[in-house]
Amino acid sequence: MESAKPVTHPILARFARYRWDKIREQHQVVFPEGVLVVNDSSAEILALMDGRSEDGIVEALEDKHGAPEIREDVQEFLKILFLKGLLANGNNHSR
Numbered sequence: 001m002e003s004a005k006p007v008t009h010p011i012l013a014r015f016a017r018y019r020w021d022k023i024r025e026q027h028q029v030v031f032p033e034g035v036l037v038v039n040d041s042s043a044e045i046l047a048l049m050d051g052r053s054e055d056g057i058v059e060a061l062e063d064k065h066g067a068p069e070i071r072e073d074v075q076e077f078l079k080i081l082f083l084k085g086l087l088a089n090g091n092n093h094s095r
Contacts, residue, residue: 009090010078011049016086018046042077051090
């Protein structure tokens with residue numbers, strides 16, 4: 001099985017975007033094949049996916065909330081995005 005390069009600075013893939021749906025009052029990641037509805041915590045992670053590292057995302061959330069389980073939550077959410085093909089590397093300048 002071919003292994004992919006790790007996503008060290010996660011951002012949404014170019015074809016996906018985050019939005020707040022006013023009518024349904026929910027956070028969403030929209031992409032050509034559908035919509036992923038996310039909770040408030042996931043929306044906070046999405047807001048921090050601006051090219052900073054996974055550690056940077058975790059540190060920002062720990063500074064804000066001080067909860068020790070945040071790293072696991074971030075990793076789990078990023079894994080979901082990765083498995084759905086919605087993740088890209090924000091610092092990948094080689095392609």
